[in-house]
Amino acid sequence: MKRSTECVWLSIALALLVYALAQPAFAQQSEILRRPTVYRLPDMERAIVKSDVTFKTSGSEALKMDLYYPAAHKSGSKRPAVIFLNGVGNPAAPASKLKEWGQYTSWPRLVAASGMIAISHDSRQSDSASDATDLIAYVRSNASSLDIDESRIGIWSCSANVRVALPLVMQQDRGYIRAAVFYYGVMAGEPARLDLPILVVRAGHDVPGINKAIDAFAAKALAADAQLTLVNYVDAQHGFDLLDDNDQSREVIKQTLDFMKFHLSKASYEAARRTPTPSQFIDTFTRQGTQRALQVYAEARKAAPDDVLFKENTINAMGYELLQGGKIKDAIELFKLNVGSYPESANVYDSLSEAYEADGNKELAIQNAEKALQLLGDNSTVPDQLKAAIREGSGNRIKKLKAGDK
Numbered sequence: 529m530k531r532s533t534e535c536v537w538l539s540i541a542l543a544l545l546v547y548a549l550a551q552p553a554f555a556q557q558s559e560i561l562r563r564p565t566v567y568r569l570p571d572m573e574r575a576i577v578k579s580d581v582t583f584k585t586s587g588s589e590a591l592k593m594d595l596y597y598p599a600a601h602k603s604g605s606k607r608p609a610v611i612f613l614n615g616v617g618n619p620a621a622p623a624s625k626l627k628e629w630g631q632y633t634s635w636p637r638l639v640a641a642s643g644m645i646a647i648s649h650d651s652r653q654s655d656s657a658s659d660a661t662d663l664i665a666y667v668r669s670n671a672s673s674l675d676i677d678e679s680r681i682g683i684w685s686c687s688a689n690v691r692v693a694l695p696l697v698m699q700q701d702r703g704y705i706r707a708a709v710f711y712y713g714v715m716a717g718e719p720a721r722l723d724l725p726i727l728v729v730r731a732g733h734d735v736p737g738i739n740k741a742i743d744a745f746a747a748k749a750l751a752a753d754a755q756l757t758l759v760n761y762v763d764a765q766h767g768f769d770l771l772d773d774n775d776q777s778r779e780v781i782k783q784t785l786d787f788m789k790f791h792l793s794k795a796s797y798e799a800a801r802r803t804p805t806p807s808q809f810i811d812t813f814t815r816q817g818t819q820r821a822l823q824v825y826a827e828a829r830k831a832a833p834d835d836v837l838f839k840e841n842t843i844n845a846m847g848y849e850l851l852q853g854g855k856i857k858d859a860i861e862l863f864k865l866n867v868g869s870y871p872e873s874a875n876v877y878d879s880l881s882e883a884y885e886a887d888g889n890k891e892l893a894i895q896n897a898e899k900a901l902q903l904l905g906d907n908s909t910v911p912d913q914l915k916a917a918i919r920e921g922s923g924n925r926i927k928k929l930k931a932g933d934k
Contacts (some may be wrong), residue, residue: 564634566773567781574599575640582665583649584659591659593649593667594627595674596636601645604759608680608706608792609645609667612636615656615685615692626652631770635684642785644792645676657692657728664696665833668704679704684784686711691926697724707791709784712766715741719756722808725791729780730763730933753805757787803837804922810846818861825865840870844879851883859883874903874910878918881925897922 548593584591601607614626614634626632636646647667651659664681665732670680682703685693690713697708698720708724710733719726726749730742749756752757761768768777790796804812804824812821828837843866851859863880870876881896900922904915 562630564630567778569641572637591650595641597647605675609676610682612694613685614651615689635885682707684709715745719754729759731764733765753807874900
């Protein structure tokens with residue numbers, strides 16, 4: 529039932545895009561398919577186009593791609609590339625291949641005018657996933673002759689094409705895919721790559737099923753602290769980049785180009801190598817175990833030894849979440865990590881003492897409670913309310929545990 533429902537929405541997504549283009553104002557199919565984006569840039573028509581470069585041969589059929597270079601491009605200088613991924617395949621006759629539609633000629637020209645290389649391509653309906661995979665492999669294998677930086681690839685996909693694009697970009701071994709854009713797409717899947725910046729544009733006047741899929745994906749991505757930028761274009765329809773000729777559409781397209789430029793830049797790549805967020809770190813604890821989480825922390829500490837990876841109260845709160853959830857051993861490891869990071873804090877020893885008490889380790893519970901009281905002393909930097917709570921908590925714990933030994 530689930531698979532059938534997904535297929536229905538895939539069909540609707542493709543039909544919507546084709547139908548949206550085929551409005552009564554366009555009498556001829558050739559006019560329909562030539563419709564460009566509603567946003568323009570001065571240099572887009574000056575793009576250097578290399579047409580019909582064969583990237584794959586299947587039997588007697590040659591699949592080809594078109595490459596769009598900035599007007600000022602000099603041969604031998606490497607640039608990032610944005611691939612307009614056709615995950616559906618060509619739905620019409622060869623004379624109207626998707627890479628020749630206005631959407632797939634105007635968007636690439638916008639990308640070229642923004643200083644990047646753009647690629648549109650042929651694809652077969654019967655084997656679109658493998659065609660997409662082979663296209664990317666060809667582009668990276670021939671990156672030098674194409675003047676492409678194979679380590680800086682972006683993916684743009686829309687509508688039913690997202691069916692193939694989304695799982696492809698989420699593959700962990702595709703770190704060279706540095707940014708992905710999805711317009712009004714059928715988004716079935718998980719945000720598996722938390723290092724990947726993703727821009728999702730949701731059209732408010734789209735069919736409910738497509739938007740529900742987007743909403744579900746966005747909820748998972750936000751819960752995992754994935755690098756998601758969600759644009760909820762409430763007044764837009766499916767295919768708004770071609771059909772809704774207004775300033776808001778143009779602003780969203782401009783935002784998309786800026787997103788690609790920023791995340792495909794070398795400076796952005798270095799910035800993306802960041803420490804895990806608290807949510808990601810706690811998720812590592814719960815899904816992959818204590819040892820993996822501590823390994824992630826050690827790697828982050830090694831990469832950025834002078835950075836404050838987590839604030840003391842953040843780790844403390846995470847530890848208590850684990851403690852209250854019955855994950856006592858994990859809580860102890862997290863509190864120990866906090867002690868290592870903030871060895872002069874009375875509060876972290878008090879928390880570790882509490883975790884050891886819950887684990888039944890009286891000796892270490894007493895030892896850490898005494899350390900908390902020792903550090904507390906007359907420390908004026910600790911707020912009075914917290915100071916009183918630590919004195920009461922650690923003091924009572926020591927009395928209780930020592931009394932139990934008599």
